[in-house]
Amino acid sequence: xxxxxxxxxxxxxxxxxxxxxxxxxxxxxxxxxxxxxxxxxxxxxxxxxxxxxxxxxxxxxxxxxxxxxxxxxxxxxxxxxxxxxxxxxxxxxxxxxxxxxxxxxxxxxxxxxxxxxxxxxxxxxxxxxxxxxxxxxxxxxxxxxxxxxxxxxxxxxxxxxxxxxxxxxxxxxxxxxxxxxxxxxxxxxxxxxxxxxxxxxxxxxxxxxxx
Amino acid sequence: xxxxxxxxxxxxxxxxxxxxxxxxxxxxxxxxxxxxxxxxxxxxxxxxxxxxxxxxxxxxxxxxxxxxxxxxxxxxxxxxxxxxxxxxxxxxxxxxxxxxxxxxxxxxxxxxxxxxxxxxxxxxxxxxxxxxxxxxxxxxxxxxxxxxxxxxxxxxxxxxxxxxxxxxxxxxxxxxxxxxxxxxxxxxxxxxxxxxxxxxxxxxxxxxxxxxxxxxxxxxxxxxxxxxxxxxxxxxxxxxxxxxxxxxxxxxxxxxxxxxxxxxxxxxxxxxxxxxx
Numbered sequence: 299x300x301x302x303x304x305x306x307x308x309x310x311x312x313x314x315x316x317x318x319x320x321x322x323x324x325x326x327x328x329x330x331x332x333x334x335x336x337x338x339x340x341x342x343x344x345x346x347x348x349x350x351x352x353x354x355x356x357x358x359x360x361x362x363x364x365x366x367x368x369x370x371x372x373x374x375x376x377x378x379x380x381x382x383x384x385x386x387x388x389x390x391x392x393x394x395x396x397x398x399x400x401x402x403x404x405x406x407x408x409x410x411x412x413x414x415x416x417x418x419x420x421x422x423x424x425x426x427x428x429x430x431x432x433x434x435x436x437x438x439x440x441x442x443x444x445x446x447x448x449x450x451x452x453x454x455x456x457x458x459x460x461x462x463x464x465x466x467x468x469x470x471x472x473x474x475x476x477x478x479x480x481x482x483x484x485x486x487x488x489x490x491x492x493x494x495x496x497x498x499x500x501x502x503x504x505x506x507x508x509x
Numbered sequence: 510x511x512x513x514x515x516x517x518x519x520x521x522x523x524x525x526x527x528x529x530x531x532x533x534x535x536x537x538x539x540x541x542x543x544x545x546x547x548x549x550x551x552x553x554x555x556x557x558x559x560x561x562x563x564x565x566x567x568x569x570x571x572x573x574x575x576x577x578x579x580x581x582x583x584x585x586x587x588x589x590x591x592x593x594x595x596x597x598x599x600x601x602x603x604x605x606x607x608x609x610x611x612x613x614x615x616x617x618x619x620x621x622x623x624x625x626x627x628x629x630x631x632x633x634x635x636x637x638x639x640x641x642x643x644x645x646x647x648x649x650x651x652x653x654x655x656x657x658x659x660x661x662x663x664x665x666x667x668x669x670x671x672x673x674x675x676x677x678x679x680x681x682x683x684x685x686x687x688x689x690x691x692x693x694x695x696x697x698x699x700x701x702x703x704x705x706x707x708x709x710x711x712x713x714x715x716x717x718x719x720x721x722x723x724x725x726x727x728x729x730x731x732x733x734x735x736x737x738x739x740x741x742x743x744x745x746x747x748x749x750x751x752x753x754x755x756x757x758x759x760x761x762x763x764x765x766x767x768x769x770x771x772x773x774x775x776x777x778x779x780x781x782x783x784x785x786x
Contacts, residue, residue, distance in 0.1 A: 301522075301526055304526075308533075308535070308538060311535070311536065311538075311539050312538055312539055312542045312638070314539070315536070315539040315540070315542045315543040315546075316542045316543065316545075316546045316642065318543065319542075319543045319544075319545075319546035319547045319550075320546055320550070322547065323546070323547060323550035323551065326551075364566075366555040366570065366651070367650060367651040367653070367654065368553075368554070368555065368650065368651075444651075444652075444653040444654075445567060445653055445654060445657075446555065446566055446567050446570045446654070473550040473551065473553065473650070474550060474553075474646075474649045474650040475649070478649055479550075479649060482649065
């Protein structure tokens with residue numbers, strides 16, 4: 299048997315086995331590793347962050363800290379009025395520090411939710427930090443970070459009346475993006491089969507002729 | 510001259526293909542490829558990065574990701590160890606023990622070329638498969654981190670593999686000296702874990718004594734330690750015994766590969782000049 303044919307054939311079989319392993323790995327679905335659900339009220343023309351109000355040192359949620367590409371953040375928000383939802387890169391300190399610097403009066407009055415104009419100012423000053431934004435009474439988001447990052451979910455109420463919200467934030471862990479893994483396996487499997495077919499056929503023929 | 514080189518090339522390829530067939534009978538390579546892929550996806554992790562300063566967080570996470578799949582005790586590395594020890598210690602050792610290596614001496618080749626063919630087959634192909642599978646998997650898991658911190662990823666691989674290669678090279682030398690397959694296989698496994706335990710002990714002593722010397726000696730064999738300390742630039746004073754510079758990390762990697770090269774030269778010398786069969 300020609301050396302090049304053996305080389306191609308064995309390369310093909312290795313690709314087949316690797317594809318099968320990728321396919322198997324993609325079958326192991328993501329697992330929820332952290333999650334909570336809660337409810338709250340967003341006052342009229344104001345904004346707040348999910349998981350605790352701003353400027354509170356006693357409440358620091360770790361669930362949205364140090365997320366990586368193996369995590370998926372699933373957020374669902376149901377509100378009694380249409381709200382604006384922003385997913386911002388960075389932890390709550392990023393937003394709080396900006397407010398402290400640019401609107402010091404707000405930081406001292408932590409019992410009141412900041413007005414939307416403050417959030418608009420922050421977003422205009424830091425457009426690169428907005429990872430996602432949406433609007434509605436029912437908002438669903440499935441976000442996979444591309445880097446190691448902290449996230450903050452901000453909900454702003456543009457209405458004249460306060461809105462009640464019910465939200466759930468879940469963090470899932472998976473090996474990698476299932477769709478990417480499956481598409482790689484689906485493409486590489488036929489390539490492997492194609493490469494190994496001549497070698498396998500010759501091998502079978504050799505075996506038969508020997509018998 | 511060109512004709513002579515061509516004539517030399519053919520017997521070398523003959524020996525290489527014979528050793529490849531011997532080392533990787535169907536489906537050895539395929540099963541190991543399957544295990545590499547599965548092990549890489551199942552055990553790849555960014556680890557705990559909470560103690561790392563925010564400035565070096567992303568670079569450290571790239572290092573941590575590589576460490577989880579190519580570290581000394583990671584699943585894929587242990588699989589690679591099994592495959593290479595099977596080829597080097599058991600396969601090559603048994604050839605020397607039974608004298609079947611002499612069939613290769615009938616080829617018009619120098620002894621060093623025969624050893625090169627053996628090592629290319631036993632170590633080269635296994636490492637190529639290992640690295641190819643892992644880099645592809647890393648690109649699937651975290652494409653942006655890998656492309657943004659490619660130098661960290663490459664350095665992490667170099668730092669992780671040097672310890673592995675030192676152990677393999679010592680095993681090759683022992684295989685040539687002892688000429689016994691099974692004994693050197695056990696020796697290789699004991700050496701791998703024994704050296705790892707002593708490296709861990711040395712680092713513990715270093716932290717306890719607040720002396721950087723033990724860590725620096727450890728880094729000559731396992732530059733991974735130095736790279737980890739450089740990237741984490743630890744804020745915890747217990748671990749802040751020694752924070753190496755980038756140049757120091759590079760020099761430790763060079764030192765470790767120099768040890769690998771020296772061991773290989775010794776093996777070549779012994780195989781070419783001293784080995785009696």
